[in-house]
Amino acid sequence: MTAGVDPVKLMKQEVGKAAADRVQSGTIVGLGTGSTTAYTIQFLGDRLKSGKLKDIVGIPTSFQAEVLAKQYGIPLTTLDAVDRIDIAIDGADEVDPQKNLIKGGGAAHTREKIVDYLADQFIVVVDSSKIVDRLGSSFAVPVEVIPMAISPVMRAIEKLGGKPELRMGVKKAGPVITDQGNMVVDVKFDRIDNPAELEKTLNNIPGVLENGIFVGVTDLVLIGEVQDDKPVVKEM
Numbered sequence: 001m002t003a004g005v006d007p008v009k010l011m012k013q014e015v016g017k018a019a020a021d022r023v024q025s026g027t028i029v030g031l032g033t034g035s036t037t038a039y040t041i042q043f044l045g046d047r048l049k050s051g052k053l054k055d056i057v058g059i060p061t062s063f064q065a066e067v068l069a070k071q072y073g074i075p076l077t078t079l080d081a082v083d084r085i086d087i088a089i090d091g092a093d094e095v096d097p098q099k100n101l102i103k104g105g106g107a108a109h110t111r112e113k114i115v116d117y118l119a120d121q122f123i124v125v126v127d128s129s130k131i132v133d134r135l136g137s138s139f140a141v142p143v144e145v146i147p148m149a150i151s152p153v154m155r156a157i158e159k160l161g162g163k164p165e166l167r168m169g170v171k172k173a174g175p176v177i178t179d180q181g182n183m184v185v186d187v188k189f190d191r192i193d194n195p196a197e198l199e200k201t202l203n204n205i206p207g208v209l210e211n212g213i214f215v216g217v218t219d220l221v222l223i224g225e226v227q228d229d230k231p232v233v234k235e236m
């Protein structure tokens with residue numbers, strides 16, 4: 001391992017690069033959000049610049065992804081201009097053995113779900129700490145809520161047995177505001193037995209825009225691990 005370099009950062013870099021390696025010229029690419037996909041976006045930009053990759057066009061899943069794509073010279077388009085996405089690459093906060101996910105650690109799960117679900121191939125990039133036996137083991141479920149509905153939604157979630165907490169800003173007074181101008185409630189459940197059912201139940205509460213449970217959509221998970229002091233990428 002390179003002395004003094006954070007091993008998690010190295011794993012994220014390696015896995016971000018491995019995902020970028022799977023993108024082919026002439027494709028429409030969903031660009032995920034977070035610190036891992038930031039490396040993918042950077043590597044895609046490098047490849048375009050060197051000519052190894054040609055004619056890709058990106059669809060960002062957040063303002064962060066859009067800014068990074070512009071910084072690294074990736075041309076962008078919108079869902080109004082294309083009717084399909086070839087490949088989407090995105091991070092996750094938890095991955096279970098069925099490749100179901102919790103996402104939304106960066107409050108971008110609504111746009112991420114739209115883009116990732118539209119892709120012919122959806123690749124998830126994570127470091128090994130994100131792999132869990134059961135969703136909800138360590139991460140709360142992010143739920144994007146329209147601001148005027150915050151109180152009734154939090155009450156409805158409590159009735160479902162969840163412990164909701166309004167996500168607060170860091171270096172910003174008050175709640176986190178999403179790219180859509182909404183708020184995020186992080187919901188801890190004692191145990192999630194049926195992620196597919198919980199995903200639907202949460203989305204049925206009036207005022208909820210989208211939650212961060214992704215079921216049955218992941219094609220491939222690339223997992224960054226450290227082995228013999230070196231970062232390696234495994235597939236699931």
Ligand SMILES: O=C(CO)[C@H](O)[C@H](O)COP(=O)(O)O
Nearest residue numbers: 034035036091104105106108
């Ligand atoms: O869902 C997300 C943002 O809403 C991210 O993909 C998720 O939080 C993982 O981020 P990171 O790669 O920084 O660990």
